[in-house]
Amino acid sequence: MVRGVVTGKSVSAGGSHGRAEATGQGVVHCITEWAKDKNFNLDGAHVIIQGFGNVGSYAARLLSQKGAVIIGVGDVGGYIANTEGINPHKLGEHVQKTGSVSGYKGASKITREEFFSLDAHIFVPAALELEIGVAEAKALKVKMVVEGANGPTYPEAEEIMLDKGIDVIPDILCNSGGVIVSYYEWLQNKRAEQWELADVLGRLERRMKQTYANVRQYALAQKTDWRTASYAIGLERLQHCYKERGIFP
Amino acid sequence: MRRFTAALGNNIGPDSDILAPDVNTNSQTMV
Numbered sequence: 211m212v213r214g215v216v217t218g219k220s221v222s223a224g225g226s227h228g229r230a231e232a233t234g235q236g237v238v239h240c241i242t243e244w245a246k247d248k249n250f251n252l253d254g255a256h257v258i259i260q261g262f263g264n265v266g267s268y269a270a271r272l273l274s275q276k277g278a279v280i281i282g283v284g285d286v287g288g289y290i291a292n293t294e295g296i297n298p299h300k301l302g303e304h305v306q307k308t309g310s311v312s313g314y315k316g317a318s319k320i321t322r323e324e325f326f327s328l329d330a331h332i333f334v335p336a337a338l339e340l341e342i343g344v345a346e347a348k349a350l351k352v353k354m355v356v357e358g359a360n361g362p363t364y365p366e367a368e369e370i371m372l373d374k375g376i377d378v379i380p381d382i383l384c385n386s387g388g389v390i391v392s393y394y395e396w397l398q399n400k401r402a403e404q405w406e407l408a409d410v411l412g413r414l415e416r417r418m419k420q421t422y423a424n425v426r427q428y429a430l431a432q433k434t435d436w437r438t439a440s441y442a443i444g445l446e447r448l449q450h451c452y453k454e455r456g457i458f459p
Numbered sequence: 460m461r462r463f464t465a466a467l468g469n470n471i472g473p474d475s476d477i478l479a480p481d482v483n484t485n486s487q488t489m490v
Contacts, residue, residue, distance in 0.1 A: 214473035216464065218480030218489035225486060263482065338482065392479040400473065 214399040217392035221404075226395035228410035229388070234268025235411065236387015237334060237358045239418040240379050241273065244354055247426070253277030256293075256330040258352070260284045261337030262301065262311050265358040265385065269334055270298035282320070282328045285337065287312035289325040326350055335362035342367045350376060357381035372435060380437035382444075383425055390417055460488045 212219065219225035228235075245252050255278045259266045262285050270280050279295040287310025290296070296317050304314045312319070320328075326349040333350060335341055336358030342350075347367035354377040357363065361381060363371075371378055394410055397403075429439035451457070470476060480489055 212464070212490065214477075215471055216478045216489050218478075218484065218486060220486040220490055223486075223490040225489075230486070264480075264485075389479050392477065396473070396477050 214396060217395040219395070224399060226391055226398055226410055227405065227407035228414065229391045229395060230264070231268045231272070232391035232414060233265045233358065233385055233388030234270075234272060234336075235414060236390065236418050237265065237269045237336070237356055237384050238272040238276075239387070239415055240384040240422055241332060241334075241354075241356055242276070243419055243422045243426075244356075244377065244379065248353075250331070250353070254279060255332060256281045256328075257332045257334065258282035258284075258325065258328050258330040259334045259336055259358075260325070260341060260362075261335065261359060262305050263336070265388075266334065266336035267298065267302050267305070269336060269358060270296075270301070273332075274298050278332070281330055282325050283311050283317070284322065284325050285311050289320045289322055290314055290317035291320045291325065291328060292317035293329075323349065332356065335359045337362070340364060342371075344370060347371045347374075350374075352376060354379065356384050358385050360385065368435075368437070378436065380440050383421060383436065383440045386421070387414055387418060390414055460484070 213224045218229055221227060257273055257278045257280050259270055259280060262283055274280060280298055281293050281295060282291040283296060283301065290311050300316060301311060301314055305311055326346045329351055331353050333352040333355045338359060339361035342363045344366050347370040355371060356379045368378055391410060391414055394413065398405055424443060425436055425439050428443055429436050432439065471478065
């Protein structure tokens, strides 16, 4: 019995609308909020994305809709760049056919080192863990790193980036969109309901933006980085529960 | 995926642990 236990199901099998794009959408909500805070115009902003699977491809599409220009993409097969911008839909088709961004005709092949040195404003690591080390952190010219992947940043690298003035939005905040909609899928299954796409996306947006605001406020008040703030908020919620219920043993 | 889920047995369930997608999975895998 898979309903209510497994999430990420197709809609026809009892999944939720909006699950496929949820993680990428959540990443973009965080970028949007960051841009608002910084009075940064996303229209025309240069973005580089590592990984073009579920998170990377949806983030690319949604960012393009806001006018951002994808100038570099990489995955397990290699790295490509085009300062005029890469069309995420066409790239998506290429990846579907060939399994990698490598060989895409709308961009030139570059090295991994060149990718990390590209002149971009925003970097979305959306591939695997531990991709950003000291060398990458030193090379990056971006203003912000939004962790679409889980654990893409070495702690030493994060220190370097923060010292350089690069904002790092941690994975547990910005890639939580997927598991948030997984939660909605579980809720819908429990209640035998099928919410409309607009409902799911609306809830996701409100949740992401509210949480982003909580983390920002905590980080400011406690004078700490956002990763620490995020974990602290989570732990404080647990602490509150334990205290209130006196959970034992 | 189904063998994995079956093998997890009572450790997962609608009121205990819920599975979510990961790298290299898709909706078909999850179903």
